[in-house]
Amino acid sequence: MPTTDELVETVTALVEDAVTAPSMHNAQPWRFIHRAGTRSLALYGDPSRTLPAGDPEGRGLHLGCGAALFNLRVSAAHHGWDAAVELLPDPRDPWHLADVVLQEPDPVEPETPGPVLADLHPALPKRHTSRFPFSDERIPGEILDGLRGAALLEGCRLIVPGSWHSDAVLDLVRDAELFESADAALREEIASWTRTGRAGEGPATEGVPSYAFGPRQYGVTAPARDFDPERGLPGRISADFEERPQIALLGTLDDSPADWLRAGQAMERVLLQATLDGLSTSLMSQPLEWPELRALAREPGSLTGFVHMLFRFGYGPRGTRTPRRPVGEVLTVE
Missing domain, CATH: 3.40.109.10 (NADH Oxidase)
Incomplete structure (x- = not known):
């Protein structure tokens, strides 16, 4: 059983990967809450980072937060955890977008066939939006x-x-x-x-x-x-x-x-x-x-x-990394 400090260290690493996700205008409309001593992590939308003119319904905010949630799942798999996700767990709080519980993989159940989330982890630091010209080469x-x-x-x-x-x-x-x-x-x-x-x-x-x-x-x-x-x-x-x-x-x-x-x-x-x-x-x-x-x-x-x-x-330039807020600004440990 990991100690409280070890869990905080793991959660911090997961959030560092999560926030590499894209978001509309790079507004980074997410925040995470971890309850110390537990394996739980909550994802919230940040109402201070809404885009009233371009995203009045909040659809883009949810897309960006969903992308961050997926990155967190990839990072959890990379660190040897399964991530159990519940979307919109509190109907009274529309900003509470997801709860994640880290679980140890079942040693009895064989690994499911097909793509493995951990295999996507190397792409996290490489994925960048490219606003550069691409070649005319067709994609297979x-x-x-x-x-x-x-x-x-x-x-x-x-x-x-x-x-x-x-x-x-x-x-x-x-x-x-x-x-x-x-x-x-x-x-x-x-x-x-x-x-x-x-x-x-x-x-x-x-x-x-x-x-x-x-x-x-x-x-x-x-x-x-x-x-x-x-x-x-x-x-x-x-x-x-x-x-x-x-x-x-x-x-x-x-x-x-x-x-x-x-x-x-x-x-x-x-x-x-x-x-x-x-x-x-x-x-x-x-x-x-x-x-x-x-x-x-x-x-x-x-x-x-x-x-x-x-x-x-x-096929063309990958684009360049855009800035992200420090994890300390988006992760709260209670």
């Missing part, structure tokens, strides 16, 4: 099949659209950019989460730093979000992006907060598997932030009733 079908399987393991579906559907989704991304340019509150919110080194900006441990913006795009083929639309960052280069971006849509049948948490876990599982497969990745939430566009993103007739995330996959 067996890799895409593996990514579909990764989503299914978390109860979600990954759709790789055909040409007409892909074109329609990319049109929605461009429509969202027009909506965004006309919404002063949304532009101000995004600007508040960018970090260019100017006076008066928020802490350097959060938000999207200028070195992660990537180059400006020639044309409008690539759907990477531009965090410097006013061209205020001096010396930023421009580049040609791939002519036909390779995208995928992650969705679920229903659209409840529990579905958002499951989708966040599936999103991270797909991203980690893609990283191990040698792919570069980026996330696109622009059209999903507008209800009138989100409804159009799904493929007619698909069993995926609600789309939660758009992925861009390809």
